[in-house]
Amino acid sequence: MRIYLAGPDVFLPDAIEVGRRKAEVCARYGFTGLYPLDNTIDLAATVTSLQIFRANEAMMDQADAIIANLTPFRGPGADPGTTYELGYMAARGKLCLGYSNDAALYADRVRRFTGVKQHHEHLLDAEGMTVENFGLADNLMMIHGLELHGCALVRPRQAIADLWHDLTAFESCVRIAAGRLASAPASG
Amino acid sequence: MRIYLAGPDVFLPDAIEVGRRKAEVCARYGFTGLYPLDNTIDLAATVTSLQIFRANEAMMDQADAIIANLTPFRGPGADPGTTYELGYMAARGKLCLGYSNDAALYADRVRRFTGVKQHHEHLLDAEGMTVENFGLADNLMMIHGLELHGCALVRPRQAIADLWHDLTAFESCVRIAAGRLASAPASG
Numbered sequence: 001m002r003i004y005l006a007g008p009d010v011f012l013p014d015a016i017e018v019g020r021r022k023a024e025v026c027a028r029y030g031f032t033g034l035y036p037l038d039n040t041i042d043l044a045a046t047v048t049s050l051q052i053f054r055a056n057e058a059m060m061d062q063a064d065a066i067i068a069n070l071t072p073f074r075g076p077g078a079d080p081g082t083t084y085e086l087g088y089m090a091a092r093g094k095l096c097l098g099y100s101n102d103a104a105l106y107a108d109r110v111r112r113f114t115g116v117k118q119h120h121e122h123l124l125d126a127e128g129m130t131v132e133n134f135g136l137a138d139n140l141m142m143i144h145g146l147e148l149h150g151c152a153l154v155r156p157r158q159a160i161a162d163l164w165h166d167l168t169a170f171e172s173c174v175r176i177a178a179g180r181l182a183s184a185p186a187s188g
Numbered sequence: 189m190r191i192y193l194a195g196p197d198v199f200l201p202d203a204i205e206v207g208r209r210k211a212e213v214c215a216r217y218g219f220t221g222l223y224p225l226d227n228t229i230d231l232a233a234t235v236t237s238l239q240i241f242r243a244n245e246a247m248m249d250q251a252d253a254i255i256a257n258l259t260p261f262r263g264p265g266a267d268p269g270t271t272y273e274l275g276y277m278a279a280r281g282k283l284c285l286g287y288s289n290d291a292a293l294y295a296d297r298v299r300r301f302t303g304v305k306q307h308h309e310h311l312l313d314a315e316g317m318t319v320e321n322f323g324l325a326d327n328l329m330m331i332h333g334l335e336l337h338g339c340a341l342v343r344p345r346q347a348i349a350d351l352w353h354d355l356t357a358f359e360s361c362v363r364i365a366a367g368r369l370a371s372a373p374a375s376g
Contacts, residue, residue, distance in 0.1 A: 011317040013316055049328040075262050079265075081265075085275060086275065087272035130203070134236075141273060144238050
């Protein structure tokens with residue numbers, strides 16, 4: 001099984017090393033991890049954004065599953081590029097898995113991020129826009145998309161020191177994928 | 189043609205009115221606008237997040253196209269729930285259209301949002317993570333996803349006074365959809 005490794009990890013200073021570690025975890029469970037940076041065939045050459053897009057989409061089309069890193073990125077919610085990919089894989093019927101290394105609920109994160117105020121039955125952010133307050137870790141589309149197209153979001157039980165390098169929740173996703181494969185009826 | 193009207197508009201204080209105005213624009217071009225809030229069948233009853241998800245996904249499955257509002261939301265990029273939906277519709281082969289009412293480029297928005305610094309050939313944010321610097325309005329997955337699965341992101345030529353109520357760019361998307369339909373070979 002090939003697993004597409006989605007997430008803002010590609011923007012880390014040690015993005016290549018993080019991808020290598022994720023692929024190693026996958027290999028331990030008998031999977032092939034497909035990491036977007038593996039697409040940058042020739043880092044010396046000028047790679048256009050369109051080439052990266054085409055390569056990422058081709059990787060998603062080759063993959064049987066996605067593990068999306070939904071750890072909040074530049075705001076209270078997940079990276080929008082990563083959630084685009086999660087929606088893409090859900091619609092293609094691929095096995096959808098995801099994790100966040102942030103233990104907080106979405107509404108509490110918005111509270112810290114912009115401040116919130118209660119207005120009748122609604123929670124509003126600083127701009128006066130309604131804050132989703134269902135006790136979920138992020139926007140309901142991703143949370144329930146994972147549940148219905150794969151497996152519930154994996155979250156840490158306690159605060160994690162290094163949000164971007166701790167692979168415990170990531171490995172839980174890989175283990176869940178391995179369990180799904182073991183319990184799936186044999187095909188072919 | 190039925191168009192799914194995606195965007196953080198559903199979080200506005202006047203979300204229902206905005207949806208009504210968007211549906212009116214669609215009707216003027218002969219389309220049916222499907223707006224997520226139309227799903228909250230009984231606002232008095234307790235609607236669970238899972239019911240909202242299922243209703244939104246069913247609406248997307250019924251729709252022939254999506255117009256995604258990618259105006260930045262609670263951060264420098266688009267709403268992650270909306271981009272999930274855009275990826276979903278792209279993978280289903282639906283016509284993908286989108287707009288942003290913010291004229292700025294992504295890198296400039298991160299500059300205002302967290303500050304950035306130049307490090308060799310890379311632009312880094314305050315956390316030291318690489319900032320996409322391709323001269324695009326947002327993450328390349330959405331920008332090129334729109335180009336390859338529909339039409340390029342519609343952006344304003346100049347700053348817009350009311351980011352959340354100006355429907356000029358939205359109407360441009362509807363007009364583009366109408367043009368696509370007019371030029372498509374007749375079927376059925």
